[in-house]
Amino acid sequence: MNAPLEALAPAGTASLPSHSLDLGVIGNAAAAALVDRNGSIVWMCAPRMDGDPVFCRLLAGTQAEGGDWSITIEDFAHSEQRYLRNTAILETILTDGAGNRLRILDFAPRFKELGRIFRPLGIVRMIEPLEGTPRARVLMRPRHGYGAHVPETTRGTNHIRFLLGEQVLRLTTNAPIDYIEHGRAFLIDRPYAFVFGADERLSEAPLQMARGFLDKTADYWRNWVRYLSVPLDYQDVVIRSAITLKLCAHEETGGIVAALTTSIPEYGESGRTWDYRFCWLRDSYFTVSALNLLGATRTMEEYLSYVSNIAAGSPDGYLQPLFGLGLERQVDEEMVPTLPGYRSLGPVRRGNAAYTQVQNDGYGSVILSITQAFFDERLPTMGGEALFTRLERLGRQAAMRWNQPDAGLWEFRTRGAVHTHSAVMCWAACDRLAKIAARLALSEREAQWRAEADLIREGILEQGWNKELQSFVSSFGGRDLDASLLLMPQVGIIPAHDPRFLSTLEACEKHLRFGNHLYRYRAPDDFGEPETAFTACTFWLIDALVRVGRREDARQIFAEILRTRNHLGLLSEGVHVETGELWGNFPQTYSMVGLVHAAMHLSRRWEDVL
Incomplete structure (x- = not known):
C-alpha cells in the first residue's frame, strides 16, 4: 500500500x-x-x-x-x-x-x-x-x-x-x-x-x-x-437547460436533486448555507413540468416510480418536504468542520433539517407532477384507477391541511403560519384529482374532489386577501408579500386578468422588485433580510407579466437574466442585484426550469416565421 x-x-x-x-x-x-x-x-x-x-x-x-x-x-x-x-x-x-x-x-x-x-x-x-x-x-x-x-x-x-x-x-x-x-x-x-x-x-x-x-x-x-420540442427562439438556452435538468435526476430511483452542491452561501457571510442534494417534492414538480413541456416525459415516468414508493411508505398520505435519493426519510443536518466553505464562507452543512418541517404544499406538488400521466397517450403505461387511488390519500391530507400552519415553501425555521401558497397547492391537489377522476369516468369521486377544491378556493380568496393592501398576502390575515403569489394563475386558481391578481402583481413589483430582479420576500426571517434576488422568483415575474400581456417588460427582464448566466449558460440559486454575481447552490434546478418556461413563453412561433 x-x-x-x-x-x-x-x-x-x-x-x-x-x-x-x-x-x-x-x-x-x-x-x-x-x-x-x-x-x-x-x-x-x-x-x-x-x-x-x-x-x-x-x-x-x-x-x-x-x-x-x-x-x-x-x-x-x-x-x-x-x-x-x-x-x-x-x-x-x-x-x-x-x-x-x-x-x-x-x-x-x-x-x-x-x-x-x-x-x-x-x-x-x-x-x-x-x-x-x-x-x-x-x-x-x-x-x-x-x-x-x-x-x-x-x-x-x-x-x-x-x-x-x-x-x-x-x-x-x-x-x-x-x-x-x-x-x-x-x-x-x-x-x-x-x-x-x-x-x-x-x-x-x-x-x-x-x-x-x-x-x-x-x-x-x-x-x-433531437426529440425535444424546443421553441424557435432561445434554442441554445432551452437545450442547455434541459440537459442540465436531466443531469440532476438520479435515474436509478427517479429522485431529482434541487442542486448538485451543498453550502454555497446565498450571499457572503449570511450563514444561509444549505444542503440541496436531496429531492424536494416541490422542486421536482417544477423540473418535471419543464421537461414535460419539452416532450422529455421519461423523467416524469421515473419520478412517478419514486413518489409511488414514497406514498406506499406513508399509509395515511402524510408527506415530509424532502427525501434522500434512495427514499431516505431521515437526513439529519450537521455542520462539517473539516471544510471551511465556499471562499471560506461557512458553515458547511450535510443533511437538511427541513425534512422535519411541515410544508403543506407538497401534496399539490406531487399530484401536479403526475397528472399528465393520466392524459398523455404517448406514454407506454398511463395512469389508471390504482394510481389514482394512491393519490387520493395525498388529496385527503391536502383537504385536511389547507388552512393549517406550516413552514411554507421558504422553510422558515422559527415560525409558522397558514401560508397562502401552501393553501393554493392544496387546492391544486384536489382540483387535479377532480380532473383525473373525470378522465377516468369516476363521476362520484369527481364530484367529491370538486367540492373539496371549491371549498378550499373560497377560503383562499377570502382569507388570503388583504382588503387594505388590495393584494393577496403571504399568509392568511397577514400583511407581508412574497413572490409565490405570482404563481396563482399558473397553478390555475385565479385568472391572470382578474383584478385581484393584477393588483397583487402591482404590489409585488412595488415591494419585491429591484430593477429586473425579484426578491422572494423582503420581511426579515431567521437570518435577517435577504440580500440576493431568488432567480426562480424573477422567472415567476416573467411568467406573470406574459400572462397579463406585458410581453416587452418580460423580454427586458429575461434579457438581463440571460446576461447573469455563467459562461456556459448555467445559473445558481440567486444573484446579487447590485453586482450581478451568482450565489447559492449550483446548478439550481429552479433557475434552469425558469429559463425553459420563459423561453417557451417569449419565443416567436415556428409557424409565424417559417
Whole structure:
C-alpha cells in the first residue's frame, strides 16, 4: 500500500484559485461533477450525488491544496471552455505563454447498450495536444470524510486505486502512472485517457474505451436533444437547460436533486448555507413540468416510480418536504468542520433539517407532477384507477391541511403560519384529482374532489386577501408579500386578468422588485433580510407579466437574466442585484426550469416565421 499522493506530489506552480460559480456540469444521471474554467474538477460526490464529496475543492476555502483533480499546463496563459454542441461533454482548451495548446474533454458515459441505458458511476477525461508541444501536470487529489482524510492508494500497471473510506475508486489510464502518482509534468505529445470510477478492471485499453464512450455518449445526447420540442427562439438556452435538468435526476430511483452542491452561501457571510442534494417534492414538480413541456416525459415516468414508493411508505398520505435519493426519510443536518466553505464562507452543512418541517404544499406538488400521466397517450403505461387511488390519500391530507400552519415553501425555521401558497397547492391537489377522476369516468369521486377544491378556493380568496393592501398576502390575515403569489394563475386558481391578481402583481413589483430582479420576500426571517434576488422568483415575474400581456417588460427582464448566466449558460440559486454575481447552490434546478418556461413563453412561433 502506498503513501497518500499528497505526500509525494510537488507544490503546485499556480496560486490557490479564487473560486467562483463559473463552473461546468458533467454527468449521466448517476454521477455528476463540476469543472472550473481551467479544467479542474472541484466537486464530485460518490457513490451518489448526495454522497461524500471525493472532490471537494469548491468548499475548501483557502486551505492547503487538495480535494481536486487538476490538469494544468505549464506557463499557463489562458483557457477557453464550451460544451460540444447539444451534449453534456465539456471541452476546455489550455494555452501556455508560448502558444502551445492542449484540449481536455470531460464527460460521464451515457448511452444505450444491450437494451438499457449504460450510466456508470464514473467520469472520463481525455487530453490531447492541439498545437505545439504543451507540457502538463495531472494532480489527482481526492478526499474522503468531507475533506478530512487523504486516501491511501495502491498501484497497478496502469491504474491507481483510491481507498476512500467505505468505497474504493479506481483511475485507469494510458498515461505513465509514475507521472500521475508523483505529480510530475510531462509532454502531451499524444492523446491520453483517464477513466475514473468503480474499482473494476476495464474490458479494453483506456484510450480505446474512452474514444468509444465519447462517440456513443455524444450520439446519445444529440439524439435526446433531437426529440425535444424546443421553441424557435432561445434554442441554445432551452437545450442547455434541459440537459442540465436531466443531469440532476438520479435515474436509478427517479429522485431529482434541487442542486448538485451543498453550502454555497446565498450571499457572503449570511450563514444561509444549505444542503440541496436531496429531492424536494416541490422542486421536482417544477423540473418535471419543464421537461414535460419539452416532450422529455421519461423523467416524469421515473419520478412517478419514486413518489409511488414514497406514498406506499406513508399509509395515511402524510408527506415530509424532502427525501434522500434512495427514499431516505431521515437526513439529519450537521455542520462539517473539516471544510471551511465556499471562499471560506461557512458553515458547511450535510443533511437538511427541513425534512422535519411541515410544508403543506407538497401534496399539490406531487399530484401536479403526475397528472399528465393520466392524459398523455404517448406514454407506454398511463395512469389508471390504482394510481389514482394512491393519490387520493395525498388529496385527503391536502383537504385536511389547507388552512393549517406550516413552514411554507421558504422553510422558515422559527415560525409558522397558514401560508397562502401552501393553501393554493392544496387546492391544486384536489382540483387535479377532480380532473383525473373525470378522465377516468369516476363521476362520484369527481364530484367529491370538486367540492373539496371549491371549498378550499373560497377560503383562499377570502382569507388570503388583504382588503387594505388590495393584494393577496403571504399568509392568511397577514400583511407581508412574497413572490409565490405570482404563481396563482399558473397553478390555475385565479385568472391572470382578474383584478385581484393584477393588483397583487402591482404590489409585488412595488415591494419585491429591484430593477429586473425579484426578491422572494423582503420581511426579515431567521437570518435577517435577504440580500440576493431568488432567480426562480424573477422567472415567476416573467411568467406573470406574459400572462397579463406585458410581453416587452418580460423580454427586458429575461434579457438581463440571460446576461447573469455563467459562461456556459448555467445559473445558481440567486444573484446579487447590485453586482450581478451568482450565489447559492449550483446548478439550481429552479433557475434552469425558469429559463425553459420563459423561453417557451417569449419565443416567436415556428409557424409565424417559417
